[in-house]
Amino acid sequence: MVEKKKLQVEAIGTGTVIDHIPAGQGVKILSQLQLLGTDLRITVGFNLPSKELGLKDIIKVENRLFNETEASELGLFAPQATINVIENYAVRAKFKMSVPEKLEGVFECPNSNCITHNEPVQSSFAIKERNNDIQLKCRYCEKSFSKDIVAGL
Numbered sequence: 001m002v003e004k005k006k007l008q009v010e011a012i013g014t015g016t017v018i019d020h021i022p023a024g025q026g027v028k029i030l031s032q033l034q035l036l037g038t039d040l041r042i043t044v045g046f047n048l049p050s051k052e053l054g055l056k057d058i059i060k061v062e063n064r065l066f067n068e069t070e071a072s073e074l075g076l077f078a079p080q081a082t083i084n085v086i087e088n089y090a091v092r093a094k095f096k097m098s099v100p101e102k103l104e105g106v107f108e109c110p111n112s113n114c115i116t117h118n119e120p121v122q123s124s125f126a127i128k129e130r131n132n133d134i135q136l137k138c139r140y141c142e143k144s145f146s147k148d149i150v151a152g153l
């Protein structure tokens with residue numbers, strides 16, 4: 001299993017490999033990280049066999065090294081995912097995703113009456129896992145939304 005994962009990682013020279021994405025979440029991650037419509041070379045695998053997940057998605061982005069902020073945004077959609085940052089065919093950094101406790105300045109509040117739309121403040125959400133979903137609660141209007149609604153998916 002470990003050796004297999006290594007092989008997938010080594011297939012890329014420099015860039016980022018997002019592995020162990022729950023099947024079906026890969027598309028959301030692509031759209032959330034705004035990877036589409038760029039000239040980045042992206043290799044995507046959907047519904048690949050995975051021992052832990054049954055099926056998984058995998059995304060390889062060449063010549064782009066993800067930082068931990070991007071990794072934490074990703075944690076919303078794929079808390080089990082691993083991010084491998086590759087340089088010259090070697091793993092330079094490896095992040096294990098987890099659901100972040102809060103997110104600031106990433107998403108707009110879906111509540112059109114929220115003060116964040118009229119004031120020059122950064123959006124800020126507290127994040128809670130509930131009933132297999134991840135909910136974001138706006139710090140300003142105190143409304144809670146499902147992660148898919150906040151991310152506009």
Ligand SMILES: [Zn+2]
Binds near residue numbers: 109116141142
């Ligand atoms: Zn709000």
